[in-house]
Amino acid sequence: MRKPAHSCRRLGPTLVLGLAALLGSPTAGATEGRVITRLRQTFQGQIQLLSNAVLIVDVAHTRLLQVPLTNLHSLQFLAGPAPFPEASDTLSGWQSADVGPVPQPGASRVRTGGIQLRATTLEHAGGQDSIRFTYQTLRGNGEIAGRLLRMKGWTTSARAGLMIRSSLQPDAPSMFIGQTLTGGVTQWREHPGTAHRQHTRRPVYDRMRLKRDGDWCYGYASPDGLHWRLVDKAEIPMDKEILVGCALAGGSVSQGLPAECWFDDVRTGRGLRLHGFVPQVTLESGSLLVEDVAYSDEGELYFQGPYALPSVPLRHAARLDFQWRPARLEAQVPAGRRGALLASGEFFEGDFKSLREGTCTMSTVLFGLRRFDAHHDIVSIVLGQSEVRPANAEIRTWSGSILRGRLLSLTETGLVLQEPLLGRVFIPGFALKEVSQLDG
Secondary structure, three states, X not given: OOOOOOEEEEOOHHHHHHHHHHHOOOOOOOEEEEEEEXXXXXXXXXXXXXXXXXXXXXXXXXXXXXXXXXXEXXXXXXXXXXXXXXXXXXOOOOEEEEEOOOOEXXXXXXXXXXXXXXXXXXXXXXXXXXXXXXXXXXEOOEEEEEEEEEEEOOOOOOEEEEEEXXXXXXXXXXXXXXXXXXXXXXXXXXXXXXOOEEEEEOOOOOEEEEEEXXXXXXEEEEOOOOOOEEEEEEEOOOOOEEEEEEEEEOOEOOOOEOEEXXXXXXXXXXXXXXXXXXXXEEEOOOOEEEOEEEEEOOOEEEEEOOOOOOEEEHXXXXXXXXXXXXHHHHOOOOOOOOEEEEOOOOEEEOEEEEEEOOEEEEEEOOOEEEEEEOOOOEEEEEOOOOOOOOOOEEEEEOXXXXXXXXXXXXXXXXXEEEEOOOEEEEEEHHHEEEEEEOOO
16 A cells, blocks of 8 residues: 555644644744645645645644655645735825915825825015925935825916925925926926926826936826826936925915815835836746846846845846836847847847946947936846746745746745756745646
8 A cells, every 4th residue: 555645644623723723823924825745635724834844734624734845746825925014105204394485384294195285375486486395305316206186276376296406495406397277387497596497288197207317307297107208307406415295386365265285196215116017037047036126236136125035146137127028029129139128119239237226227339328217218128048947846926936946945934946047045935925846
C-alpha cells in the first residue's frame, strides 16, 4: 500500500474550530487557502506556513493536515492581506491664509480627500493678489493635482483652482490654473512686483495639475484624470521652498455674498502617479515585478511599498512600463533598440540614465540629456530583451508580480526562491497570492 505524501490527523469538531480560530487571528499569520499536492489531492482551510511544509486546518472535514514542500504542487491564498494604512496628504500639513488685501476674512476647511474654501476678495488690488489660499510647503521640485468639484456664489471676476507660489507676499512669483464663470484660465507672475500674464481656454476640465521642475512651471488639465494635456508653461524662478495649494478669489462685498468652492482628490508631492497603473519591470529572465518605483541610478532600480523587493540591478531589467502599452504602439519600438516609447507614439532612442522624483533622464548622441515625466510622458523604457528561463516554480504576489525560478525553502514567515538573475529572493508570507511548482 502506497504511503501518503502528507500527514493527516482526525480531530474533534471543537478542537478543529478552536485551531482555525487561533490560526485565523491577526497575530497568527494564517489565512484561508487551498493546497494541491503532486498527487492532485486538494485540501482547503486555514493555512499556516511551516519550515518546508504547509499546515492546513480543514474545518469541513475535521482534520489537521501537513503537506511537505516535496509534495506541494500549488498553494493558493484565497484572501488578501489586511490593507496597509495609506499616508494621507489631505489631513496633515495644510495651512490657510488670506493673501493680499481682502475686505472680509476668508475661511477654509480640510477633510479627508477634500478642501472647501470661502472668500470675499477684491476684483482690483493694484497689481497684487487678493485670494484665499490653502496650501502645503514643498522643497525643490513637486506638484499638486486635484478636481474642482463645485462652486457657489460666483461673480464674473471669481476664479478657483490650483496655485504654486514662492511665498505669501501678495506680489510673489506664482502660477495658477483654474476656472472662471466663462472658461478655463491660466495666470502667472514671473518676478516679484510684475503684472500677471493670463491665458483663457476651452474646453474647461475639472481636473487640474500644476508641476514645478527647476525654474519652470507647467499647467495641465484632464477630462478624466487619466489623460492629461499641457495647457501652459512658464519660466518662473523661485526659491527652493515653495507653497502649493488651492486658491479662490471672488465674492460680492456689496451683497454680502462670499464665493465658495469645493475640491476633492487633492494630492501633493513629487512624481505623482495620477492613474491606476502600477509600474511594471520585466526582467530579462521573464520574471515580472509590479511595484512602485522609488528612484534609480545607472546601476540599480529601487522600489517602495509593503510588498516590494528592495532593489534590482538595472542590467537585469528588459523593460520598464509606466502606463498600459497599447498594441498599436508595439510597432513603434524598433527591434533591438534601447530607448523610451512616449505616450505620443514616438520612440525616443537613447540610453536610460536615471529616475528621480518622477522625472526620467535619457541620454542620446543627437540631443544629449533629455528629461521626461515618467508617469505621463512615458509608456515604456526599453532596456534589453526578455526571454523566459526554465523554472520549476512560479510565485504570484498580491501586487501582481510573477517570479519564476527554483523554490528553495518555506519558512514560517515566507519562502525563498532562487531567481535566475536575482539569486536568492525572500518573499514574505503576507505578499504571497499563489505558489506553483511547475511540472518538468
